[in-house]
Amino acid sequence: MRIGEIIETMSTGFVAESFELNRPPALGSLVIVRLPAEVRGASAGMDLYAVVTYGRTAGLDPSRRAVCRSTDTVYDQAIYQEHPELKRILRTEFGAALVGFFADGQVLQHLPAQPPPLHFSVQTALAEEVRRFTDRLHYLRLLLTISGEVSPLQVMAANVREVYRHRGNDRIWLDAAAREIATLLKNDHEALLTVLYAIDPGG
Amino acid sequence: MHPVYPCSQFKESGLPLKLGPISQQVDSMAQTTSELSLVQEQFLEQAQAYLRSVSADALRQKLEWHRRQQIRIPWLVAVPHGSLADAVPAPSSLLPADFCVVGSDASSIPPDRHSSIRYYVLNVGYALLIYGRHPDAVLEAESQLCFQDQDLYVFPEKCDVPIEGVLLGARMEVESLRILQRVVQSSSRPTVALRDGPLILWTLQNESEEVQQAILHGFLEAMAFLRQAEIPLAGYISYTDSRDVANSLRVWLCQGRPPDECERCKSSERDLCLALAKIRDRDLFGFLAVGERSELFGSSSQILERYGEHRVDFFYLNVGEEVARVEVPQWVRSDPELLHFLHAAIYDQCRRSPGFPPYPPALLEAHEQAVITAAERRLMEEMVEQALGQVGQRIVRSAKDDSKRRRGV
Numbered sequence: 180m181r182i183g184e185i186i187e188t189m190s191t192g193f194v195a196e197s198f199e200l201n202r203p204p205a206l207g208s209l210v211i212v213r214l215p216a217e218v219r220g221a222s223a224g225m226d227l228y229a230v231v232t233y234g235r236t237a238g239l240d241p242s243r244r245a246v247c248r249s250t251d252t253v254y255d256q257a258i259y260q261e262h263p264e265l266k267r268i269l270r271t272e273f274g275a276a277l278v279g280f281f282a283d284g285q286v287l288q289h290l291p292a293q294p295p296p297l298h299f300s301v302q303t304a305l306a307e308e309v310r311r312f313t314d315r316l317h318y319l320r321l322l323l324t325i326s327g328e329v330s331p332l333q334v335m336a337a338n339v340r341e342v343y344r345h346r347g348n349d350r351i352w353l354d355a356a357a358r359e360i361a362t363l364l365k366n367d368h369e370a371l372l373t374v375l376y377a378i379d380p381g382g
Numbered sequence: 383m384h385p386v387y388p389c390s391q392f393k394e395s396g397l398p399l400k401l402g403p404i405s406q407q408v409d410s411m412a413q414t415t416s417e418l419s420l421v422q423e424q425f426l427e428q429a430q431a432y433l434r435s436v437s438a439d440a441l442r443q444k445l446e447w448h449r450r451q452q453i454r455i456p457w458l459v460a461v462p463h464g465s466l467a468d469a470v471p472a473p474s475s476l477l478p479a480d481f482c483v484v485g486s487d488a489s490s491i492p493p494d495r496h497s498s499i500r501y502y503v504l505n506v507g508y509a510l511l512i513y514g515r516h517p518d519a520v521l522e523a524e525s526q527l528c529f530q531d532q533d534l535y536v537f538p539e540k541c542d543v544p545i546e547g548v549l550l551g552a553r554m555e556v557e558s559l560r561i562l563q564r565v566v567q568s569s570s571r572p573t574v575a576l577r578d579g580p581l582i583l584w585t586l587q588n589e590s591e592e593v594q595q596a597i598l599h600g601f602l603e604a605m606a607f608l609r610q611a612e613i614p615l616a617g618y619i620s621y622t623d624s625r626d627v628a629n630s631l632r633v634w635l636c637q638g639r640p641p642d643e644c645e646r647c648k649s650s651e652r653d654l655c656l657a658l659a660k661i662r663d664r665d666l667f668g669f670l671a672v673g674e675r676s677e678l679f680g681s682s683s684q685i686l687e688r689y690g691e692h693r694v695d696f697f698y699l700n701v702g703e704e705v706a707r708v709e710v711p712q713w714v715r716s717d718p719e720l721l722h723f724l725h726a727a728i729y730d731q732c733r734r735s736p737g738f739p740p741y742p743p744a745l746l747e748a749h750e751q752a753v754i755t756a757a758e759r760r761l762m763e764e765m766v767e768q769a770l771g772q773v774g775q776r777i778v779r780s781a782k783d784d785s786k787r788r789r790g791v
Contacts, residue, residue: 240750246736261734263517264509264747 183273183301185212188294191325192229192276195301200266203234203273206329207337209304209312209345210275212295225282227295228304228312229275230322230338233329236271245269275301276325276334278318281311288317309345313352316359323363332370335360336377343378353378425657426665430467432631433666438462438677441634445682448633455682456641459633460626460663463695463715464677472673472729473722480514482569483727485744486561487578487752488554491759493534493546496783499770501529502550503762506557507751508565509744520568523751524561536596543593548585555583556601558752559615563604566613573613574727578745581617581694581709584683594688605692605711614714614724617694620741622707626681626696627663663698663707670700673729675708678715699725701732703739 182204183195193212197203204210212227219225238245248258259265277295279288304312312318322335339356346352357375364371445461491503507523528534528545536543545553555577562575583601586594608615632640635651635658649655667676676698686693689711696709708728714720731742754762767777779787 243750248736260517262736262743263511263513264519264521264743267519267521268747268750 180303181300182210182303185295185297185299185301186272188297190277190290190294192232192274193295193301194272194274197234197271197273200269200271201236203236203271204231204303205337205341206231206234207334207339208341209278209309209338211302211304211308212299213302214295214299218296219282221282223283225280225291226308227277227280227291228318229277229301230318230334232274232276232325232327232334234271234273236269239268239270243268274327276322278321279312281308286312286315288312288315288321290321304345306345306347309342313342313346316356319356319359319363332373333377336374339374339378422657422660425654426661426668428654429628429631429658429661429666430669432634433627434467436466436631436634438465441466441630445630445633453639455629455633457629457632458624458626459630459682460679460696461630461682462677462679466627466677467669468677469670469674470677470725471671472675473726475726476722477726477730478514478572478723480512480516480571481727482513482566482571482573483511483576483731483742483744484562484565484569484573485509485511485576485578485742485746485748486558486565487745487748488558489752489754490550490554491754491762492550493544494783496780498778499529499766499775500534501527501766502533502545503527503754504554504557505752505754506554506561507748507753508561509747509751510565510569511744511747512569512571514571519747520565521747521751536593549589549593549597552583552586552597555579556597556604559601559604562615563607566608566611572723574724575608575613575615576728576731576742576744577615577617578749579617580619580707581615581711582681582683582686582696584685587683587685591688594685598688602689602692609692609711609713612720614720614727615711616714616724616728617709618728618742618745619707619709621704622662622664622698624663624696624707625659625661627679627698628658628661628666632658664705667698667700667705670698670705672700672702675699675725678710699728701729701735701740 181198183197185193185195187194208231210229210231212229214225214227216222216224248262249255253261277290279286280291281287319335319338322338323331325331325334339353339360342356343349343353357378360374361371364374442462445455445459448455486506486508488504488506490505493500493502504526505523506525508521510520512518531538531541534545535541536545536549543549558577558579562577566573566575583598586597589597605615632655635649635655636647637649638644638647647655670676678695678697680693680695691713692711694709695712695715696707698705699708708724710721710724714724728742731744732740734743735741735746736743737746770777
């Protein structure tokens with residue numbers, strides 16, 4: 180399902196405008212940019228995989244800040260009914276970090292040679308695609324290197340939660356992911372605890 | 383106490399504007415304004431008392447007498463259609479369950495006298511806001527590069543009367559009304575059409591009859607369409623400077639023939655009359671409660687002689703912390719249903735305003751669509767230069783413009 184369009188792109192990731200206001204894809208979820216063969220310049224297409232690193236809703240025009248619009252009787256969702264122009268002057272965007280790609284029947288967990296093209300669609304990943312991509316966990320190393328408003332530790336924890344759910348609460352995978360993270364963060368005990376507390380799927 | 387900036391500080395900074403002496407004058411202006419406002423306050427109360435006591439019929443007769451005697455009144459005056467000081471509350475219950483408000487605004491990149499190529503750009507923005515069970519919005523602009531003779535001259539066949547300055551302003555006003563005509567056709571719900579600015583195109587007053595007619599043609603055509611479609615139309619003027627009603631009170635107080643006899647005037651109301659010259663209608667109607675409007679007034683603007691059945695009247699409306707002037711064609715004034723719908727919709731717009739004092743969101747968003755930023759202006763200039771360069775043409779600029787751009791030392 181198409182959920183957004185790329186409005187900024189670079190080798191490490193992209194920013195996309197969400198088609199739904201106030202509903203960016205879940206933090207940490209896997210999204211896909213599908214490149215047809217002709218764009219890739221090859222005989223077959225390629226799917227770029229990325230992990231959502233943040234979501235944000237603000238004025239479309241950066242020089243116009245959102246202002247408080249609620250009254251005693253009009254608040255929350257009713258504000259959007261009362262001010263229909265909001266859906267045209269606000270936008271929700273999300274950032275995603277590239278973590279690998281699927282091409283020529285292979286999953287590769289490193290950065291692609293080219294950033295995805297501007298204005299291309301961002302799509303949700305099917306459960307089967309999530310499973311195929313996350314069978315290996317090398318991509319978690321790429322997540323550790325991201326920079327942004329949300330810390331890489333929280334993005335990683337969110338990703339593990341999302342993938343666990345998409346894989347049908349796959350406990351074996353979760354244990355493997357926890358071990359991989361423990362290896363990655365073996366020199367930083369506090370950071371490891373931060374991620375493990377944030378994962379905590381049992382509540 | 384305002385800080386006094388030492389003159390030397392600004393001399394050292396090399397600013398051409400001598401802010402040192404200016405800062406003392408700013409203090410002096412602030413002091414004078416505050417003293418005057420106390421005096422004005424007293425006169426305003428007197429003027430409002432007159433507004434309540436003067437019979438609208440008697441004022442109408444006096445204005446009519448002046449007109450018949452061909453005594454020229456040197457000010458724009460308001461001819462009351464109803465009482466002078468009655469207030470009409472906002473008929474909010476008359477709003478339909480589903481309705482639309484369309485607002486429009488326009489801006490331009492004017493022709494550059496210092497450039498060898500002549501063109502201008504019009505950008506007309508609109509906002510169609512749909513309220514009710516299925517709220518939605520369309521925010522758009524139509525941009526046009528005007529470079530052909532029919533765009534550049536009022537009379538293209540003679541290449542006569544270039545469209546610039548006042549006439550370009552008038553062309554923008556016409557286009558912002560024509561876009562309303564086009565946009566309302568996409569609406570199946572009861573709709574109100576608002577234009578940012580007046581419907582009385584008084585800036586055309588000093589133009590020849592032929593120019594007035596040529597420019598007004600499209601304006602009146604759009605008004606005729608809206609009338610046919612029974613869509614109430616209004617020009618909305620925020621923080622109006624108008625003094626029409628205050629001027630009518632001056633005529634009421636006057637025993638002679640203004641302005642020739644003003645210097646010899648011995649009337650006991652002379653001070654009030656002079657004070658009225660500084661009182662704006664927005665202050666005069668400051669007694670209106672939020673949502674209330676005044677009765678309607680006719681305008682004495684000469685340009686309205688060209689409007690025929692679309693002659694424009696106006697009223698004042700307290701939208702909350704501001705009294706706005708609303709101009710409507712007489713076919714809106716004479717149809718209570720259209721007038722009530724318009725009044726209710728404008729007040730409702732202001733109730734929905736994100737800012738304070740309120741301003742109709744349909745006009746706010748239309749403005750945002752219409753506005754041309756400084757960066758866009760530069761980009762436009764570069765696009766034209768590039769396109770001309772590709773066909774071997776070069777833009778020649780005046781020496782003055784060139785030196786201003788270079789600013790060599």
